[in-house]
Amino acid sequence: MTNLKVAAELGFAAIPVQRPRQQVETQLRRAILEGELAEGDRIPSENALAQSFNVSRATIREALRSLSEAGLLAKGHGTTSGMYVQSVDHNALSRIVAERLGAILDLGSVTPAEVSNFRDLLEVPSARLAAQHRSEASLAVLSEIIDQERSTTFDDPAVPEFNARFHSEIANASGNRVLAAFVAALHSTARPLAFVYIDEEFGRVAVGHHIALHHAIRDEDSEAAALAMRNHLDYLREHINAKAGPEALEQQTAARN
Template sequence: MDIDDAISNGASQSRIIGQKVLRPRQQVEELLRKAILSGQVRATERLPAETELARQFSVSRPTIREALSALESQGLIFKVPGAGGGSFVQTVDHHALGQVVQESMHNLLSLGSVSFAEVSMVRQYLEVPAVALAAINRTDDDLEELDTIMEEQRTRSVDDPMIADLDARFHIAIARMSGNRILASLVYALHSESEPVSYLDLSPDVGRETFAQHRSIVKAIAAGDPLAGEVAIAEHLTYLREHLKAREEAQRV
């Protein structure tokens, strides 16, 4: 082996000891994230004040503020204004996931970055398997809950302000019955931001039709029939989406 080969071989086998050097803000963010996820700082616990964190990390307050803002956008902390406020560790579980996704989706819809139709379509892609899983995993208590919601829907008129809330309870309860907490969290978030009933000008005919569709969904879940459940929820969500689209087109004329 000549000297050139030796140099080349040595270079290719050299140990990798370097790593990406983070900026101060990124280093602070990463260390705080590790403290939260490791349980060093517990849920609902208040973090030290910005001045104290700046002292501990030997960085400026703006650097601390940027790191905290990044953690807030990730759903790891929340800020409370006022004299008794500060930065608090968020509860990191499937419920928190749903809230974070909902807030992010709300902002995207408000800014026009995504369309209502896009959100509604993704919601259908999630709710169809959720109903199928609910038909497999539901309990007697779950069926009793759905029956209670259906009875309340049946006794209220279409202009009752509780109708939208009952519809949300119906869909979110089914997603929870799926037994998949991540799926349930995502359905919660998307339903909250794409609830057609909140935007529909409900007529008695539409109210009766949506109630009948809900009844078909419950029937399939009670029978433990995943396929029938998938068909029923797909028909229901498609009906609502098409009804809303027709109403929007009529308003543009």
């Protein structure tokens, strides 16, 4: 057997040398993911990094931009505040999705109706999984939100926030952090109640739906939870059409801004 054949069978192959930007980005990414740079830590200045890596400031700037786009770094307030490490858990994923989706909505590449429909596709399985995996802590949070909803009036500006928190907490209870990240992001972006005319009847029925969801999740009845969520979403859609008119979805972008 020739040496060339042995080498081929072992699968040896040439590994391309990384560009300077990739070397900088790889090492900074590793430091963040391995905890050497913790959430909230300030990254050294471009000058300091350029000297440390022996590259140009332009190279450092490219690497930092890439890490920022990946959600690992964020610019602080002010023009001279520098870059800071962001969280790298599912909450970071939710923030990134919300930011990117908000920009896409503003550009008109997708419609608010598409975002709303996609959110609905996630909500039913979210409720079903929550009934299977809920904890006492998540039940307590859901109960607390319902108490806040019941103790306020339908015209309270905090009502949309209560609703978003309730749905996001159901997703958290599902035990699937990716699902939870997307549900939270879609609620913060779409804000389903922000473009609906809310009256006293709507508030009463919606809270009743939340109570039914809470009970089904508490009782670990996944099918009942899924049905309760489906009924809730159907009611929201019917209420939008009946109370706000067909132009309501198109007003969502204005409501977000």
